Amino acid sequence: MLKSFSEDRPFIDITKVTKVYPPDIIALQNVSLSVDLGEILFLTGMSGAGKTTLLKLICCMETPNKGLIDVGGYDLSKISASQIQSLRQQIGVVYQDFKILPRQTVFQNIAMPMEVCFTNVKDIRKRVDQLLESIKLTHKRDTVAGKLSRGEQQRVAIARAASNSPALILADEPTGNLDAEISEEIMKLFTELNAAGSTVIIATHDESIYRNTEHRRIELEHGLFSRQTQKKQLSLTGLMS
Amino acid sequence: MSRQTYFFLKQTARNLKQSWGTQLLTLMTVSLSVLIFSFFLLVYINMINASERLGDELRLIIYLDHEVIPEMQPRIRKKISDFAEVEKIVFISKSEAFHRLKEQLGGEQDVLDDLGADFLPPSIEIYPRRNLHNLTQIKEFSDYLATLPGAQKVQFGQSWVERFGYFTELMRVIVMLSGILLILATVFMVSASIRLTVVAKEAELEILRLVGATNTYIQTPLLIEGLLQGIFGSSLGLVLLYSIFLWTKMHLHGPGLFSVLTLQFFPVSTTVMIIATAILLCTGGSFASIRKYMRI
Known part of the structure; x- marks a missing residue:
C-alpha cells in the first residue's frame, strides 16, 4: 500500500486531463476518471484511442498538458523525482512492447523490480519461482529472455509487473500475443493479484478477456470516454454525447 | 555485507561481464598511464x-699563483x-699536491721522475655545506672564489654538475607531462568506458527507471566500476614498474654511473598516494560520465 494514501478517497483520481502530442495529435481530451482501491478496470477501444497514453500518464511516463492526476495520494503535477521512484516501485506495468531485457535470463528479468527495492534474496527466489509456475515457464527459468517466443516474453513481462506485489498493476494489451488457454491463465493471475490487494487496470481490445467479467469497463474513442459498463456507478465526465 | 552492498556488487559484476x-x-590504459608516470x-x-x-661529495678547488702563508690562512678562511x-x-701546498698525485698514480709513479716536486700549483679545497646544492648558487660561489687574491682558476666539475642539473630539470618536466598524461588518459578512458556502458545499457537503465530504481541504485555500480579500474589499473601498473625496477637493479648494478645511483623504489606512502590518485581520477571520470550521459 502506498504510504501517503488514505482509503476514503479514490485510489486514482484523474480530473479533466488532456494530452496532446506534437504537432497537434490529441491523445486524450478533458478526461476524468476515478478508480477505487482494489478495483479491476478494463480500458478498451481501438488502437490510437488513448488507452496507452492514459496508462503512461498514471505511471509518470508522460505528463498531461492539462488536468490533474492523483495516484495513491500523490499529486503527479507536484511529485518530486524521489517520489516518482517510490511510486513506480509500487506500480507494476506490463508494456505493450514488453520491455524485456533480451540478454538477461527469465529469472533476472522477473527479479529486477524486487532487486531495485533491495528485497531479501531468498524472498526474491521464492517469489520468482512462484510466478514462473503461474505463467508456466518454470523450465525456462535460466533461459536468456531473447530466446523466448513473443508469447513467452509477454508472460515474463507480466510476471515482472507482478513480482513486487505492487499496489497497482497497469497492463497494456497483456494477452495480445497469447493463445486462449494462456490468456485465461494470465487473467487468473491478474485476479489473484487483485485478490491479494492490487488495483488492476488492463488496456485491451481483446474482447474475450472482459466479455464475461463483471468488472467495470470503459471504452475510449479518439481520446474520449465513449462508453462504460460498470459494476458500480461512478462519475464520469468527458463522455461522448 | 548489507543487502544494498550485495545488490550493488551484483549489478557491478553484471556490468563488467557485459x-x-x-x-x-x-x-x-590506466595501467600503462600509471606505469609511464610512475616510471618517470x-x-x-x-x-x-x-x-x-x-x-655530499661536492668540493670546489681554487688553484693559486703561490702558496698561502699560514698567517694569511685565517683571513682567507673568513673571506x-x-x-x-x-x-x-683545506689548504694544499705544492708538495702536498705532488704527493697526492704520486699516490694516485701508484705503480706508474716513475712518470713523475723527471718533474720537480713543485710543478703542481698550490690550491684550496672547499667543501660546502649541503644547503649549497643549487647550480646557480655553486656558480655564484665559484665566481666569488675566483676573485680571491692569488686565485688562478676555480674548478668544481662544472660541466658534469651542469649536465646532471639539466637532466634532473628535464626529468622534472617529463614527470609533470606524464602526470598530465596520466590524468587525461585515465579520466578520458574511464569516462569513455562508462559512457559505452551507459549506451550499451540504455534499455536496461530505462527499465530500471520505470520499475523505480533510485539514482543511487543506478549510479553506484558505475562508480564502483571506476573505483575498480583505479585499484586494479594502478596496482597492475605499479607491479609492472616494480618488475622493471628489479630487473634494472639486477642487471645494471656495478661500477660507473650506477655506483652513484643507488636505486630505490617508492616508499609505501608514495605507492599508496599513486594508487589513491588513480582511484580518485577513475572514480571522478566515472562520475563525470554519469552526470553527462545519464538522464537522472
Whole structure:
C-alpha cells in the first residue's frame, strides 16, 4: 500500500486531463476518471484511442498538458523525482512492447523490480519461482529472455509487473500475443493479484478477456470516454454525447 | 555485507561481464598511464637522491699563483666563510699536491721522475655545506672564489654538475607531462568506458527507471566500476614498474654511473598516494560520465 494514501478517497483520481502530442495529435481530451482501491478496470477501444497514453500518464511516463492526476495520494503535477521512484516501485506495468531485457535470463528479468527495492534474496527466489509456475515457464527459468517466443516474453513481462506485489498493476494489451488457454491463465493471475490487494487496470481490445467479467469497463474513442459498463456507478465526465 | 552492498556488487559484476572487452581496454590504459608516470617519477626521485649524494661529495678547488702563508690562512678562511657556509677548507701546498698525485698514480709513479716536486700549483679545497646544492648558487660561489687574491682558476666539475642539473630539470618536466598524461588518459578512458556502458545499457537503465530504481541504485555500480579500474589499473601498473625496477637493479648494478645511483623504489606512502590518485581520477571520470550521459 502506498504510504501517503488514505482509503476514503479514490485510489486514482484523474480530473479533466488532456494530452496532446506534437504537432497537434490529441491523445486524450478533458478526461476524468476515478478508480477505487482494489478495483479491476478494463480500458478498451481501438488502437490510437488513448488507452496507452492514459496508462503512461498514471505511471509518470508522460505528463498531461492539462488536468490533474492523483495516484495513491500523490499529486503527479507536484511529485518530486524521489517520489516518482517510490511510486513506480509500487506500480507494476506490463508494456505493450514488453520491455524485456533480451540478454538477461527469465529469472533476472522477473527479479529486477524486487532487486531495485533491495528485497531479501531468498524472498526474491521464492517469489520468482512462484510466478514462473503461474505463467508456466518454470523450465525456462535460466533461459536468456531473447530466446523466448513473443508469447513467452509477454508472460515474463507480466510476471515482472507482478513480482513486487505492487499496489497497482497497469497492463497494456497483456494477452495480445497469447493463445486462449494462456490468456485465461494470465487473467487468473491478474485476479489473484487483485485478490491479494492490487488495483488492476488492463488496456485491451481483446474482447474475450472482459466479455464475461463483471468488472467495470470503459471504452475510449479518439481520446474520449465513449462508453462504460460498470459494476458500480461512478462519475464520469468527458463522455461522448 | 548489507543487502544494498550485495545488490550493488551484483549489478557491478553484471556490468563488467557485459562489457568486459571495453573494461579490459580501460584497465590496460590506466595501467600503462600509471606505469609511464610512475616510471618517470621513480627516475626523477632516484636522480634527486643521487644529486644529494653527489652534493655530499661536492668540493670546489681554487688553484693559486703561490702558496698561502699560514698567517694569511685565517683571513682567507673568513673571506670564504663570509660568503657561504662551508663544511671544511683545506689548504694544499705544492708538495702536498705532488704527493697526492704520486699516490694516485701508484705503480706508474716513475712518470713523475723527471718533474720537480713543485710543478703542481698550490690550491684550496672547499667543501660546502649541503644547503649549497643549487647550480646557480655553486656558480655564484665559484665566481666569488675566483676573485680571491692569488686565485688562478676555480674548478668544481662544472660541466658534469651542469649536465646532471639539466637532466634532473628535464626529468622534472617529463614527470609533470606524464602526470598530465596520466590524468587525461585515465579520466578520458574511464569516462569513455562508462559512457559505452551507459549506451550499451540504455534499455536496461530505462527499465530500471520505470520499475523505480533510485539514482543511487543506478549510479553506484558505475562508480564502483571506476573505483575498480583505479585499484586494479594502478596496482597492475605499479607491479609492472616494480618488475622493471628489479630487473634494472639486477642487471645494471656495478661500477660507473650506477655506483652513484643507488636505486630505490617508492616508499609505501608514495605507492599508496599513486594508487589513491588513480582511484580518485577513475572514480571522478566515472562520475563525470554519469552526470553527462545519464538522464537522472
